[in-house]
Amino acid sequence: MLQDATAEALVERLAREQAEKRLPAITAAVARDDRLVWFGSAGEVDGTPPSRETQFRCGSITKTFVAVEVMRLRDEGLVDLDAPITTYLPELDNLRCSVAQLLSHTSGLRAETSGPWWERTRGGGFNELAASSIGPDDIVCPPGRRFHYSNVGYGVLGEMVARLRGEAWDDVIDRELLGPLGMLRTSTRPVAPFAPGLAVHPHADLVLAEPEHDAGAMAPAGQLWTTAEDLCRWAAVLSGSRPHLLSRDTAAEMRLPLAVNDVTDRPWTTAHGLGLQLFNDDGKRSFGHGGSMPGFLAMLRIESETKDTVVVLTNATSGMSQTIDQELLEIVRHREPSAPPTWRPMAGGLDDSLLEITGTWYWGTRAFVITARRDGVLDLTALTLGREASFCPAADGSFVGLSGYYEGETLKVVRRHDGTLSHLDIGSFILTRTPYDPAAGVPGGVDAAGWRGSAPEAEHRHHQLGPRRRE
Numbered sequence: 001m002l003q004d005a006t007a008e009a010l011v012e013r014l015a016r017e018q019a020e021k022r023l024p025a026i027t028a029a030v031a032r033d034d035r036l037v038w039f040g041s042a043g044e045v046d047g048t049p050p051s052r053e054t055q056f057r058c059g060s061i062t063k064t065f066v067a068v069e070v071m072r073l074r075d076e077g078l079v080d081l082d083a084p085i086t087t088y089l090p091e092l093d094n095l096r097c098s099v100a101q102l103l104s105h106t107s108g109l110r111a112e113t114s115g116p117w118w119e120r121t122r123g124g125g126f127n128e129l130a131a132s133s134i135g136p137d138d139i140v141c142p143p144g145r146r147f148h149y150s151n152v153g154y155g156v157l158g159e160m161v162a163r164l165r166g167e168a169w170d171d172v173i174d175r176e177l178l179g180p181l182g183m184l185r186t187s188t189r190p191v192a193p194f195a196p197g198l199a200v201h202p203h204a205d206l207v208l209a210e211p212e213h214d215a216g217a218m219a220p221a222g223q224l225w226t227t228a229e230d231l232c233r234w235a236a237v238l239s240g241s242r243p244h245l246l247s248r249d250t251a252a253e254m255r256l257p258l259a260v261n262d263v264t265d266r267p268w269t270t271a272h273g274l275g276l277q278l279f280n281d282d283g284k285r286s287f288g289h290g291g292s293m294p295g296f297l298a299m300l301r302i303e304s305e306t307k308d309t310v311v312v313l314t315n316a317t318s319g320m321s322q323t324i325d326q327e328l329l330e331i332v333r334h335r336e337p338s339a340p341p342t343w344r345p346m347a348g349g350l351d352d353s354l355l356e357i358t359g360t361w362y363w364g365t366r367a368f369v370i371t372a373r374r375d376g377v378l379d380l381t382a383l384t385l386g387r388e389a390s391f392c393p394a395a396d397g398s399f400v401g402l403s404g405y406y407e408g409e410t411l412k413v414v415r416r417h418d419g420t421l422s423h424l425d426i427g428s429f430i431l432t433r434t435p436y437d438p439a440a441g442v443p444g445g446v447d448a449a450g451w452r453g454s455a456p457e458a459e460h461r462h463h464q465l466g467p468r469r470r471e
Contacts, residue, residue: 002030002038006335010328011040018042021319024198024207025050028324029228030332031309034236036229038332045195045315055185055194055225056313057212058298059291062224063154064238065173067103067275069161071250072176078164081274088160094136095156097143102153103274104258108141109134109150113218118151120294123216126159147259147272151221158220169220180245181233186226189214194225195315197295210295210317222293228311235302235309238276238288255287255304281326292317299325306338346374354378354393356421357413361431368431377402378411401426414440 002010010030018026025043027050029036041050050056073079079088081100085107086092088099097107112118113133123129133152141148158169165172170188178186185191190212197210215223226234236242240251257271257278271278279286279301288309291298297320299312310325321327354372360383361368367383378391378399389406391399399411409427416422423440424431430442438446449456 002332002336006332007038007040009331009335010038011042013324013327013331014040015042017321017324021316021321022200022205023314023316023319024200025054025195026312026314026320027052027054027056027228028310028312028328029232030328031232031235031311032306032332032338034239034241034307036232039228045193050195051193052227052229053185053193055187055190055227056298056315057190057197057222057291057293057296058224058226058231058300058313059222059293059296060151061226061231061289061291061298061300062220062222064234064275064289064300065177065224066154066157066161066169066220067254068177068237068246069165069169069172070099070103070157071254071274072246073161073164075247075250079160085156085160088163089156092130092134092156094139095134096139099157099160100258100274101143102150102157104272105147105149105153106144106259106272107150107153108139108143108145108148109153109156110138110140111148111150111152113152114138118215118218119222120211120213122213123218126155126217129155129217147261149261151218154221155218159217161220170223177237177245181230181237181242183226183230183233186224186230186234188219188223188225190225195296197293197317198315199295199317200319210293212295222291226313228313231300231311231313232309235288235300235311239302239307239309241307301325301329303329306333308332308338351376353413357424359433361424361433362435362437363429363431365435380406 014026014028017023023043025041025045027041030038039052045054070079074081079099082098085095085097085099085102095109097109101107110133113129115132161172162169197212199208199210237246238251240248254274255276255278256273258274259272260268261270261272262268269280276287277289285304286301287304288300288302295315295317297314297316302309308329310329312325314320350372354376357378358370358372361370363386366386368386369381369383371379371381373379376393380389380391382388387405389404390402391411392402394400397413401407401409401411406426412425414422414425423437428443430440432440436442436446
C-alpha cells in the first residue's frame with residue numbers, strides 16, 4: 001500500500017477534480033506490481049460515496065477486451081491478422097480491409113453508424129448493422145492509408161469473435177477473460193450498485209439522466225460496465241503479466257504503434273496499436289484506452305516502463321480533466337518512485353561465445369557497446385549518435401533484431417579461419433573492434449595509406465567527377 005501522505009495527496013486531487021469539474025461521482029485506483037495500492041472516490045451515488053463495488057460504464061475500454069480475444073484467436077491459429085475480414089464474415093464484400101486494420105482503426109470504415117446516434121438508441125442485430133453501415137458508401141478512405149477511428153469496425157470484430165467461438169461475444173469475454181481474472185463486477189448491463197449516467201448542465205448546477213440500453217451489434221464498441229478495481233486486474237493482462245490468458249509477446253505486439261492519430265500543426269501524442277491506445281507525453285510512453293458514453297467518462301493508463309496503472313471513472317457526459325489520470329500517477333511517482341530490482345549475478349554464467357561478442361564495436365567511426373542479458377539477448381547501445389537495437393539468438397548462431405531500425409534484420413558473427421572473432425555483420429553493416437579495421441572486409445575497402453594527419457589531396461579530380469557531358 002502507499003504511504004499515508006501519498007494517499008492523502010491522491011484523495012485531495014480527486015476531491016478537487018469532483019468539485020471543480022462538477023462531476024456527480026468519480027472513482028480512481030492505482031496499481032503497482034499488478035496489485036491495487038490505492039482506491040479513492042469523491043461525490044455521491046444515491047447519497048453515499050461510490051465504493052469499490054460501484055459500477056460505471058467504461059465505454060471504449062470495452063474494445064480492449066474484444067481486441068485481446070481476437071489476438072487469442074490468432075495465437076490459437078484460428079485468425080490470420082493479415083487476412084481480409086471477408087475470410088471470416090464473407091457477406092461483407094464491400095469491406096476490403098484486414099483484421100489487423102480493423103483492430104488498429106486503419107480499415108477506412110466510417111466512424112459511426114448511419115442511423116441515429118448508436119450510443120443513445122437501442123441497437124439491432126449484425127445483419128441490420130451490415131445493411132445500414134457497411135456498404136460501399138461507408139468506406140471513407142482506402143484501407144491502410146491512414147488512421148480513422150471506427151466504432152463500427154469493433155462491431156464487426158465482435159461479430160467475428162462470436163462466429164469463431166460459436167457464442168455471443170460477451171459470453172466469450174465472460175467465460176475466457178472475466179471469470180479467470182475474478183472480474184466479478186464487470187458486465188454488459190449495470191448490476192447494482194452502479195452509478196447512473198448523467199449530463200451536467202453547462203451553465204447551472206443541474207443534471208439530466210442519460211439513457212441506458214443494449215447497443216446490440218454495436219455493443220463490442222462500448223457496452224461494458226465495470227469498476228476501477230476490476231480494470232486494474234484487466235491492466236495486468238494488457239501489460240503481459242497474465243501469460244496464461246495472453247502471452248507476453250502478444251501483449252507487447254498489441255502496443256506497438258501502427259497508426260498515429262495525426263493532428264495538423266501539433267506533435268503527435270496518441271497512436272493506436274492492435275486494439276490499444278498509445279500515449280506519447282514528451283517522450284514518456286504509456287498505453288491503455290479511454291472511454292466515453294452518454295453519462296460516463298473513463299480512462300485506463302499503464303506506464304510502459306514501470307507498468308504503474310491508473311484507472312479513473314466518472315458518471316458525467318463531459319467535464320473530466322484530460323490529464324487527471326497522468327496527475328494521479330505523477331503524485332505516486334514523485335512521492336514514491338519505484339525502486340529498481342536488486343542486482344544479482346546471473347545464475348549459471350554466460351556462454352563464452354556470447355561473452356566474446358560483448359564490448360566496444362565500431363561501425364565506421366561510430367562507437368557502440370554490446371552487452372548481454374541473462375536471457376541471451378544482446379543490446380546494441382550507441383556511445384555517440386547511432387542506431388540502437390536488441391537482438392535475440394537464433395538457432396543457427398545468428399541473432400535477429402527485436403526493435404528499431406534493425407527489427408527483423410540478422411546479426412551475423414563472422415569468424416576467421418582459425419575460429420577467432422573477426423567482425424559483426426548487421427544487414428551488410430560491418431562492425432569492427434577498431435574503426436575501419438582493414439582486416440575485416442569493410443565494404444568499399446580501407447585506404448591502404450591508413451589513418452593520416454591531413455586530408456589527402458584531391459588527385460585526378462576530373463576523373464572522379466566522370467566524363468564531361470557533351471553539349
